[in-house]
Each structure stands twice: as structure tokens, then as C-alpha cells.
Amino acid sequence: RLVEMVAYYLSIVSIVPIVLISLLTRGTDGITVEESCLNEVGGEYCASSEACEGKVELADILDQDVGEDNIFFIETSPKEVITPREACSLESAARNSGLHVVMVRAGNVLDKSDNTTCHILNRFKGAISIYHIDPEQIAENTPIEGFFTSQKLKESMSKFVHSADALRLLLIERFGGFYADLDFVILKSLTGLQNVIASDQITKEEYTEDNQLKVGDTVTNAMFHFSKGAPILKIALQGFNSVFQPQVWASGGPDLLHRSLLLICGFSPNTAYRSIMMTSERFSPEHCGGVSVLDYRSFFPFGWMNQGELYEPKRKKAEWYDHLKNSYAVHFYHSSSQSVGSPRAIRKPKFYGARKPAYLVLALDHCPVAYWSKDLF
DSSP states (O other): OHHHHHHHHHHHHHHHHHHHHHHHHHOOTTOOBOOSSTTOSTTTTTTTOOBOOSEEEOOBGGGSOOOSSEEEEEEOSOOOOOOHHHHHHHHHHHHHSSSEEEEEESSSEEETTSHHHHHHHHHOTTTEEEEEOOHHHHTTTSTTTTGGGSHHHHTOSSHHHHHHHHHHHHHHHHHOEEEEOTTEEEOSOOTTOOSEEOOSOOOSOOBOTTSOBEEESSOOSSEEEEOTTOHHHHHHHHHHHHHOOTTOTTTTTHHHHHHHHHHHTTOOTTOOTTOSOEETTTSSTTTTTTOEEOOGGGTOSSOGGGGGGGTSSOBOHHHHHHHTTTOSEEEOOHHHHHBTBSOOOOOOGGGSOSOBOHHHHHHHHHOHHHHHTSSOO
């Protein structure tokens, strides 16, 4: 009889953890309890499920004491949630960049009932700051005051993209630091880089007759670092209104920044656009007012024209990391991939073999919370 009682008692004890896990997963009446990993990483990210409910009102960045050791991300739409891929940019930067991560949003609230948004807010409180920004207010007393309410912007082919083009200039000119689009994965520390920019237009490795690596014939504004008050940003802001065209995608973005770069590097204002093949030796701090054009592989190991290679052919993990050994970050071209159809969904690892797309390999290593926060990444 005693043996039977002990066996019964042990069977009850063994069930208790399962019951507790079930309760944590389902939550209680009136509270939605979300999991961050869909039970697929051994509980590492499921161990402390939080109650995710309500909305959070964001403080205004212009009321904050913001230093220069930051990497900034921008959301100019009014949406109230952070997508998994946007969260991946934030999380990978928090884990790897060595900088404080600052996201500024045109909207002033975030919805914690969204699982991804909830976990970014709850798990990275010390590493990621998310603020509201009023574009009209930060533009006051600058060369582009009035732009964000202008007829030109209302006629834009992509209002949110063009707003972000202008806003990043204002933000970094005012505070200094890194800027990156919300479709990057940050791989390494950025703390050793200052006043740097790069090109995303290279499709293959080529060298000049002097054996200098060609690094592109135009830079992009998708990722860069400039110090507070940098001359290149002042030049760009001064010229913004005269070159911005509502129906030209890059007019107030990459095109403007490249023309500003040519000026501080000593080229004539009449220099034909994309007529100069850049090298890091010519476009160096000594020749460009302290600004460096980096090896394109630093931020854009796959150029804009080669972005499909991030998905096909799939590769083994070691092959991806060998290809990315010279890279601080990887750009996944969300905006341009949308123009040719929906961005390719990344599924769970069990749907792939040993060879996987780059986004999956990097997400598992550098933004696991973001990756596991939704069924599809």
C-alpha cells in the first residue's frame, strides 16, 4: 500500500510542471500572455512570458539628453507595432554594435498586445530607447523647415520613404551617430567607425589599374555615421529643397548625399553624377573633410542588384559567414524588394535542410527574440 501511495504521489508531482507551463501559455482572464519562441528553442526565450497588453505612450526625443554614441533607426509611418524584421535590426544592434540603440517614430504610441513589440519593449529596456519624434518640430530653424507639411511631400510617390530621407539628415546633424535602415542585421561592433558611408551598387569585386578596390560610383543613405554638425550633412540640408523631386525615389536620399560627398571631396558642382568610380584611397578622410567611403562589403556584402542572392542559392552557415567575414552589417533591401512583390517570408528551421537563406542563419544568431516572436519572419 505504501509503495502504491508513493507512486501516485510521484505521478502527481511529474504533472505539475506541465500544468504550470499550460497556465503560463494560456494566461488568465483579461490578460493576454504571449510567448516569444513558439516552444521551439528549448524554453530559453519562453521561460519568463510577460503579460502583453495596453499601449505605451512614447516620450519626445527632443526632451531627452541624447549623446553621440548611438545608432538611430526611424519609422515615419503612424503604425503602432514593430515587425519581426524591424525588431531584428534593433535587437542585433543592441547585441552587437557596442552602441546605444535609439528608435524614433512619427507615431507616439506602441501597442504591447503585439507580441514582437511587447518583447522588444520588455527585454531590451537598458539597450534600446524608443522615442516619438515630431518631424515638423525638429525641422524648425533649419534649411528644410516646412518640408514635412509641403505640397511637394504630399505629391510624393512614397511619402514615408521621402520623409525618412529628410529626417535622417536632421537627426544625425543634430545628435551625431550612426543611422541605419530598419532592414539591416548588425553583425559586429561599430564603435571603431566614424564619419563613414558606403555604396550598395557594386555587383562584383573589381580593381583599378593601380590595384585599388573599386567601392562604387555612388553612395547610399541606408547606413552611415557622421559627427554632430558634420559639413556633409549641412551641405545636404542646404541643397535638399532644390533637388527633391516627389516622383524621383532617390532625389532627396542617395542622390543628394552623393552630390554632397563629391563637393566635400573637392569635385566641381558640375561633376556628372556617377561619373567617378570611387576608391577608399581617393575618398578618404584626407581628401574628403574627414569622411571615409568604406569597402562596400562593410555594410552591403550583396549589392542592390544582387539582393536575390541573400535568398537563393541557399548556403550552409559556414559558407554565409565566410562570405560575410568583411562585413559589419547586412542590408536586406526591404523597400526595393517590396517593389517587385512581397518580401520573401522566412519560415522555421525545420522547413529547411543544411542550406538556408541568409536571413534565417543571421536571425537565429543575432536576433533570436525577434525571429521567434512570430510564426513567419
